[in-house]
Amino acid sequence: MDTYTLFFTASLIGIGLYWFLFVLGSAEQKGKHVVHLSSGSISAEKVLDNYNQYSSFFRRPKEILETAEDKVPAFVDTFYNLVTDIYEWGWGQSFHFSPSIPGKSHREATRLHEEMVVHLLGSKPGDRVLDAGCGVGGPMRAIAAHSGSNVVGITINEYQVKRARIHNKKAGLDGLCQVITGNFLSMPFDNDSFDAAYSIEATCHAPKLEEVYAEIFRVLKPGGMYVSYEWVTTELYDNGDEDQVEIVQGIERGDALPGLRSYRDIAEIARKVGFEVVKEKDLAKPPAKPWWSRLKMGKVAYWRNHILVTVLSWIGIAPQGTVDVHEMLCKTAVYLTKGGETGIFTPMYMILCRKPESSVNSS
Numbered sequence: 001m002d003t004y005t006l007f008f009t010a011s012l013i014g015i016g017l018y019w020f021l022f023v024l025g026s027a028e029q030k031g032k033h034v035v036h037l038s039s040g041s042i043s044a045e046k047v048l049d050n051y052n053q054y055s056s057f058f059r060r061p062k063e064i065l066e067t068a069e070d071k072v073p074a075f076v077d078t079f080y081n082l083v084t085d086i087y088e089w090g091w092g093q094s095f096h097f098s099p100s101i102p103g104k105s106h107r108e109a110t111r112l113h114e115e116m117v118v119h120l121l122g123s124k125p126g127d128r129v130l131d132a133g134c135g136v137g138g139p140m141r142a143i144a145a146h147s148g149s150n151v152v153g154i155t156i157n158e159y160q161v162k163r164a165r166i167h168n169k170k171a172g173l174d175g176l177c178q179v180i181t182g183n184f185l186s187m188p189f190d191n192d193s194f195d196a197a198y199s200i201e202a203t204c205h206a207p208k209l210e211e212v213y214a215e216i217f218r219v220l221k222p223g224g225m226y227v228s229y230e231w232v233t234t235e236l237y238d239n240g241d242e243d244q245v246e247i248v249q250g251i252e253r254g255d256a257l258p259g260l261r262s263y264r265d266i267a268e269i270a271r272k273v274g275f276e277v278v279k280e281k282d283l284a285k286p287p288a289k290p291w292w293s294r295l296k297m298g299k300v301a302y303w304r305n306h307i308l309v310t311v312l313s314w315i316g317i318a319p320q321g322t323v324d325v326h327e328m329l330c331k332t333a334v335y336l337t338k339g340g341e342t343g344i345f346t347p348m349y350m351i352l353c354r355k356p357e358s359s360v361n362s363s
């Protein structure tokens, strides 16, 4: 082989390796790379063990409420340690769905879904807005940038806080966005201290919705608005239909949910804690285009990524157990897609509430 051919072949292999390891499967150009998949705050040798504990805890989600409700936040934390890097790598910095919009990228559709929160809350510069269950802060940055409000995010997962702070700084939004680790069932904030609040696909992790809604109600100023995008079963769900039950349980098990609620319960619970319900709407209903198309179109990509994760785990770059977590997420994507296609499930049941002007906190 002459020098030229050797150089050419070596360059091709180098580019191929770079593409395979640093580009393949990454959701956003500057997102996580597959070689940097960790498992949050869990040390590498404990990942498989943590995954096994998680999956046995969430095997029968509905029973959790009767036996181990108080353990839910800790297992949700474990879940997000296991999945946060994989989500960032394969999905991006916003851990939620949005209806697809013809002619727009997933990223743009995601941003528009987030900016809708600003319009619903009427947030403006100088407002202090709570993000309950903020993930790594994709929505928070979009909302702060669009409204000029100060957004304070809380998440149960410490690793997400670290990631969110890095992203906030990179985006030049650390002046407007603040993030803390904490449980949204008992938040370290004063009564009446926020002008508005929102939660995007997060309160579904609460064992009892009334507990998180009551806590959000407490920290809101009288007259303050709250909007939530809830994961619920719809009017099409029949709990006597075995196939439908399997879909719902698949979603619960693979997403750390202690039992999905019905859309019927949401407004009732909001009223019970003291809110006035201004509006409720399933944002997934037509003319909205499918939110699950992103999962469906990604099937080939899921397999490609699965092979990548397997290879990296095998050579010791990704922790042992990463393959199991990735497999669980692939299976869950199938259940979510079925939930969307059958119309029995929606991840965007929107409820808009107001804390009455006359409210006095009981605590």
Ligand SMILES: C[S@@+](CC[C@H](N)C(=O)[O-])C[C@H]1O[C@@H](n2cnc3c(N)ncnc32)[C@H](O)[C@@H]1O
Pocket: 073, 076, 080, 093, 094, 095, 096, 132, 133, 134, 135, 136, 137, 138, 139, 154, 155, 156, 157, 160, 182, 183, 184, 185, 199, 200, 201, 202, 203, 205, 206
């Ligand atoms: C599906 S992610 C959504 C994150 C974010 N809202 C977004 O759309 O990108 C759910 C979030 O809820 C948070 N969460 C779940 N249970 C919680 C709890 N008890 N207290 C605080 N955060 C919680 C998780 O840590 C995670 O950040």
